[in-house]
Amino acid sequence: MKYLTANRYALGLATALGIALAAGSASAQECTTKIGAVLPTSVDWGKPIAETAQYVVDQVNEAGGAAGCKIEMVLRDSQVDPKVGVDAAKALVDIDGVQVLIGAVSSGVTMPILTSVAVPAGVAEFSCCSSSGAFTKLAEEGKLKGLWFRTFATSNVQAAVGAKVAKDQGYKSVAVLYKNDDWGQDIGKLVAGHLEAQGIKVTSLIAINDGQPSYRAEVTEAISGNPEALYMALYPTEGTSIVRDWLSLGGTQNMIGANSLKSDEFRNNVGMQYLGSFRGTDTSSPRVASADAFVAQYKEHFGKEPNGPGLANSYDATMIALLAMEAAGKDAKGADIAAAVARVTDPSGEPVTADKDGFAKAKEILAGGGNVLYQGATGNVRFDANGDVSAPAVVWTFTEEGTKEDSYITLEEVGELTAK
Amino acid sequence: MIQHLIDGILIGAILSLGATGLTMVMHMLRFANFSHAELLSIGAYSALVFEQLFKAVLPFTAGTIGPLSMTWALAVAMIASMAVTGASAVLFDKLIFKRVREKGEELSMVFASFGLALIIRNVIGLVFGLQTQLFSKDIIFATVLSRDPLIMVKPDQIAVLAITLLIIFALHLILSRTTYGYALRAVAENPSLAQVNGINLQRMIVTVWLIGGGLAALAGVFYGLTNQISPVIGRDLVLPVFAATIVGGLGSIYGALLGGFIVGIAANLALTVLPSGYSPSVPFLIILAVLLVRPHGLFGEERQ
Numbered sequence: 001m002k003y004l005t006a007n008r009y010a011l012g013l014a015t016a017l018g019i020a021l022a023a024g025s026a027s028a029q030e031c032t033t034k035i036g037a038v039l040p041t042s043v044d045w046g047k048p049i050a051e052t053a054q055y056v057v058d059q060v061n062e063a064g065g066a067a068g069c070k071i072e073m074v075l076r077d078s079q080v081d082p083k084v085g086v087d088a089a090k091a092l093v094d095i096d097g098v099q100v101l102i103g104a105v106s107s108g109v110t111m112p113i114l115t116s117v118a119v120p121a122g123v124a125e126f127s128c129c130s131s132s133g134a135f136t137k138l139a140e141e142g143k144l145k146g147l148w149f150r151t152f153a154t155s156n157v158q159a160a161v162g163a164k165v166a167k168d169q170g171y172k173s174v175a176v177l178y179k180n181d182d183w184g185q186d187i188g189k190l191v192a193g194h195l196e197a198q199g200i201k202v203t204s205l206i207a208i209n210d211g212q213p214s215y216r217a218e219v220t221e222a223i224s225g226n227p228e229a230l231y232m233a234l235y236p237t238e239g240t241s242i243v244r245d246w247l248s249l250g251g252t253q254n255m256i257g258a259n260s261l262k263s264d265e266f267r268n269n270v271g272m273q274y275l276g277s278f279r280g281t282d283t284s285s286p287r288v289a290s291a292d293a294f295v296a297q298y299k300e301h302f303g304k305e306p307n308g309p310g311l312a313n314s315y316d317a318t319m320i321a322l323l324a325m326e327a328a329g330k331d332a333k334g335a336d337i338a339a340a341v342a343r344v345t346d347p348s349g350e351p352v353t354a355d356k357d358g359f360a361k362a363k364e365i366l367a368g369g370g371n372v373l374y375q376g377a378t379g380n381v382r383f384d385a386n387g388d389v390s391a392p393a394v395v396w397t398f399t400e401e402g403t404k405e406d407s408y409i410t411l412e413e414v415g416e417l418t419a420k
Numbered sequence: 421m422i423q424h425l426i427d428g429i430l431i432g433a434i435l436s437l438g439a440t441g442l443t444m445v446m447h448m449l450r451f452a453n454f455s456h457a458e459l460l461s462i463g464a465y466s467a468l469v470f471e472q473l474f475k476a477v478l479p480f481t482a483g484t485i486g487p488l489s490m491t492w493a494l495a496v497a498m499i500a501s502m503a504v505t506g507a508s509a510v511l512f513d514k515l516i517f518k519r520v521r522e523k524g525e526e527l528s529m530v531f532a533s534f535g536l537a538l539i540i541r542n543v544i545g546l547v548f549g550l551q552t553q554l555f556s557k558d559i560i561f562a563t564v565l566s567r568d569p570l571i572m573v574k575p576d577q578i579a580v581l582a583i584t585l586l587i588i589f590a591l592h593l594i595l596s597r598t599t600y601g602y603a604l605r606a607v608a609e610n611p612s613l614a615q616v617n618g619i620n621l622q623r624m625i626v627t628v629w630l631i632g633g634g635l636a637a638l639a640g641v642f643y644g645l646t647n648q649i650s651p652v653i654g655r656d657l658v659l660p661v662f663a664a665t666i667v668g669g670l671g672s673i674y675g676a677l678l679g680g681f682i683v684g685i686a687a688n689l690a691l692t693v694l695p696s697g698y699s700p701s702v703p704f705l706i707i708l709a710v711l712l713v714r715p716h717g718l719f720g721e722e723r724q
Contacts, residue, residue, distance in 0.1 A: 180697045207697035211656040213435070214647060216427040217688040218696055224423075224570070237552055241648055249562050249572050265551050269648065274559065 031069040035321065036092030036123075038085050038103035038113060041077045046105060048306075049128060049314045050075055053102055055301060056318035063360040066326040073318075078104045085109040089117040099334045100321050101125045105310065107132035114138075119147055123334040124341075126321045128152060128314035133186035139386035147338045149320070149383055151313040151376075153283050153391030155187040158258055160417040161281045161393040161409055162231055163194030165256050169279070171229040173201040174256075175222040177242060178233040180207040187233040187258060194417075195231075203227040208238050219245040229254035236266040243270045253277045267398045275398045279406065283391045285312065286379035286411055290354055294377030297355055312377035319354060320344060320381060323374060326359075327366045345381055346371035379411045390414045423571050424688040430577040432664075432684025433584040434646070437639035438657060439664035439676035440588060441632030447671030448608045448628045449521070451529035455512070455537040456636060457658035461544055463505040463637025464644040464653060468553060470497030470504075487575040489560045490645060498641050502634035509633030510626050512536060537654060545651035552650040555641075580642045587638070588677050591631070595673065604628065608671060660687070663703035667710045669720025678718060682706060 037053055040046030057073045060066055074096050076088035085104050092098050101123055104110040110130040115138070118125040127150040136154060138144050166174050174195055178188025185207070192202045203225025206218050219242055222230065229252060232239055239261050247253065253274055259282035267275060285291060294315060298306040306312060320341060325332065327340035343349070344362065349371035352358040362372045374381055381389055393414055395406040409417075442456045474493035475482045481493035520532045562572035595601035606614040607624045615621050643653060664683045668675025683703050690702040710718060 207695065209697065209700050211652060212700065213643070213657050213660050214427070214431040214684075214687075216431065217424055217691045217699070220423050220427060220688075221691050221696070237648075237650065240552060244559055244648075247559050247561075248574055250564070269552060269554055269557065271557055271559065 032072050033065075033067065033069040033325070034072050034074050034096045034098050035100040035102065035325075036089065036096060036098035037073050037075045038078045038088045038092070038101060038109075039075065040080045040105050040109075041075065042079050045308050045310075046078075046080070048302075048308045049105060049310050051302070052298075052306075052311050052314040053128075053318040055298075056315055056322065059356040060319075060322045060359050063356045063363065066322045066359075066363075067328065067332065068330045071322060071325075073102070074098065078106075078109050080106055080109060082109050082112045086112050086116060089113040093117055093121045093123055099123055099332065100325060100337060102314075102318055102321060103127060105129040107134065111135070114144065114148055118334075119144055121334070123147065124149070124321070124324070124338040126150070126317040128317040129310040131155065132182065133190070134182075136386045136388055139388075144387070145335070146387070147334055149317070149338070149341060149387040151316040151320070151378055151381060151389055152310065154388050155183065156190050156388070156418050157283050157391050157393055157414055158281045159187050159190035160194050160414065161395065162191045162256050162258065163198050163200065164409070164417050165279045165281065165395055166195060166200050166229055166231065167198045169229070169254065169277075171200060171227075171254060173203050173225070173227045174229045174231050175204045175206070175225055175227040176202055176231045176233075177206050177208050177218065177222060179235060179238065179260075180209045184208075184233050191231055191233065201227075208234055208242065210235075210238060212238075215242045216245055218242070219249060219251070222246070223249055223251050228252060229256060231256045232261060233258040235260050236263040239266050240269040243274070247274055255279070256281070259283070262396065262403055264402065267402075272398060272400060278398055280396045280398075280403065282394050282396060284394045284408065286392050287408065288375075288379050288411075290375035291377055291379060294354055315354065316374075316376035316378050316381050319359070319376060320374060323359070323362055323366075323372070326363055341383060343371045344374050345383060346373055347380070347382065349373040351375050382415065384418075390418055421689075421692065422569055424692060425685060426571060426573060428685030428688035429681055430573070430581055430646070430684070431688070432681035433581045434639050434642045434680070435657070435660050435664045435684055436588065436677045436680025437584055437635045437642070438661040439668060439680050440591065440673050441635040441639075442661055443665045443668060443670055443673065443676040444604075444628050445632045446665065448604070449517070449529075449625070451517075451526050451533070452662075453533045454530065454658060454662075455533040455540060455654075456632070457661050458537045458540040458654035459505050459509055459633050459636035460640035460643060460657055461649075461651060461653040462508055462540065463501050463633075463640030464649045465544055465548055465640075466504045466637070467494065467497045467501035467641045467644070468548075468555065468649060470500045471555065473497075484556075487560070487563075488579055489556045489558060489576055490579070491556070494555055494641070494645075498638065501641060502637040505637035505640070506630035506633035509629040509636075513625065513629050537658070541651055541654055548651065550651060552648045553644075554648055555644055574646070576645050580646065583638070584642075584677075587635070588673060591673055600627075660684075660703050663707050666707050666717055669714075669717025671721070672717070672719035675717055675719030 039050040041050050057071050061070050078085035101118055107130040110127050114125050124147050129152045130150055131152050176192050178184040192205050195202050204222050255278045257280045323344035324337045324340040327343045328336040350365050351373045352362045354376045365372050392411045393409040396403045397406045445453050471494045474496055482491055484491050516532055520528050562574045565571040603619045660683050664679035667682055668679030686706050687702045690699050
């Protein structure tokens with residue numbers, strides 16, 4: 001119901017604006033283009049993500065709509081359930097005839113929507129929040145036909161930064177231990193690749209299973225390669241066991257860890273006296289003016305801080321989708337829209353801000369045949385060939401009280417690192 | 421390679437202690453007790469509590485024993501914990517297993533033990549929290565026995581191995597040389613006939629639970645000493661302990677000892693052959709291999 005009223009409000013506003021703008025753009029506002037959104041509105045953290053997407057649509061309509069028409073976002077609940085999500089997406093594509101899908105959030109829901117609905121129907125899909133490396137793999141195999149984009153950074157960022165830390169610290173050889181699950185396998189293999197690209201020898205690459213009675217064998221195996229440092233993509237419980245065994249067997253205190261080890265339990269049970277050389281990695285929200293501007297306008301519109309997960313990402317996913325629709329022109333198909341994404345995220349394009357005025361400015365530039373650089377809530381969004389984005393990162397260390405930031409790595413630097 | 425072998429023996433010692441208690445209970449009461457591994461958790465956590473208690477009451481016990489990370493307080497706490505764990509095992513039997521035994525079948529006992537395991541695990545989590553704990557936060561550095569090939573052991577692990585061997589030898593003497601031991605074995609062979617011969621069945625059952633619980637407590641403390649203490653110790657150890665028991669053969673304490681070593685060594689050596697992601701499958705492969713060749717385990721005897 002809330003969306004209905006929100007839509008009605010937007011409709012009223014858009015109509016009012018339409019009349020006001022009627023003199024300037026007579027062709028606009030007489031048609032409506034539908035876009036689809038499959039988001040988990042039935043869970044508490046999913047609702048703000050959907051509200052943010054709707055907010056973008058409202059702003060674009062205020063700026064006169066996209067591709068000559070007013071935009072209507074048809075929102076359906078995914079219930080964080082792949083079956084429900086696929087049904088919702090199918091209805092949006094088959095009945096509403098959308099060429100753009102926003103969503104979903106969980107990788108497990110997004111994946112079947114993408115592979116069984118969006119790609120077969122040639123619909124462009126923009127996700128705010130799915131992080132799985134499986135998408136990258138499918139894209140590399142060419143199975144996504146370039147229809148897939150996400151504004152959420154993959155594990156590759158942390159992996160690349162982990163390798164950079166090793167390089168900066170001057171380590172010549174590193175043993176990599178990773179948790180034996182989707183996330184761990186993903187990041188473990190990525191970090192090994194980045195380390196080797198940096199010219200650092202990976203002495204061993206070892207999967208760690210949960211709940212083993214002992215990790216001595218794994219630790220012995222890792223230590224036998226005589227590495228100068230240890231990289232861990234592990235959770236605190238196994239991490240503690242392993243580091244304690246590692247140190248007691250005379251392993252080095254030069255350690256690098258993923259954000260999963262940012263835990264008091266790990267710090268306390270290993271002991272600060274051994275964690276002096278420990279460096280952790282994590283992704284970070286960008287520290288650029290456009291990100292601050294997003295926070296300010298979000299606060300003004302919603303009356304609260306954008307603290308939930310994926311809000312800035314949702315804003316950018318929706319805005320880029322609409323910018324691309326604008327760039328692709330009227331009645332564009334999903335593939336055309338997907339192809340137009342490059343025109344609105346062009347690093348050498350004219351910068352536009354992430355708001356109503358920015359969209360209006362982008363319309364003019366695009367109409368004149370120019371390209372724009374969208375400066376979004378998550379910084380200057382730049383997709384790679386697989387539709388993945390990067391994110392800024394931080395390197396952190398343990399302190400007596402918790403953790404503190406050691407250094408901030410900007411999006412541009414991360415971009416250079418992940419490109420290697 | 422040699423390092424893996426040694427590590428395997430050391431972790432095997434802990435599995436052996438757990439398996440010895442389990443094999444006695446399974447042999448005598450004739451059911452697969454899936455809650456046995458939870459006794460290890462009870463043992464580890466009660467030792468944790470007693471150690472703090474002894475340290476507070478008798479501060480002079482807070483010192484460590486020689487090169488070990490174990491304090492004198494923990495050594496005493498270990499004995500107290502064995503008593504508490506043994507008593508809990510007897511209590512669980514009185515409250516649950518005895519009643520099920522009288523009314524239900526073997527399979528009901530197995531399911532009851534599953535339920536009990538879940539309850540114990542979650543109560544421990546509720547009381548002590550889900551985070552991992554340690555007896556001592558200090559990291560004791562391993563002693564280098566040889567540089568080439570590199571062989572390192574922790575003093576704690578040598579102590580664990582020595583105590584395990586000693587206890588199992590003592591247990592063997594009791595079972596094979598005393599009337600009490602004969603009585604225990606008689607009950608395991610044929611409860612009715614044993615009773616006809618004047619053996620108090622109830623008392624024998626209590627004894628078995630006390631021994632099983634006590635050994636489990638010891639294994640739990642040793643596990644905590646060489647690894648860490650968490651409410652999921654039971655979950656993590658139940659399969660290796662069962663594997664050791666089955667490989668060794670029901671009712672044989674030497675079988676359990678050997679079974680523990682075999683499982684420990686195999687799991688460690690597996691890494692030199694298999695990718696590390698597959699190491700949890702090794703205990704099962706051993707069970708399959710042993711059962712195919714010797715259906716009653718290495719030291720088990722056929723019985724009707």
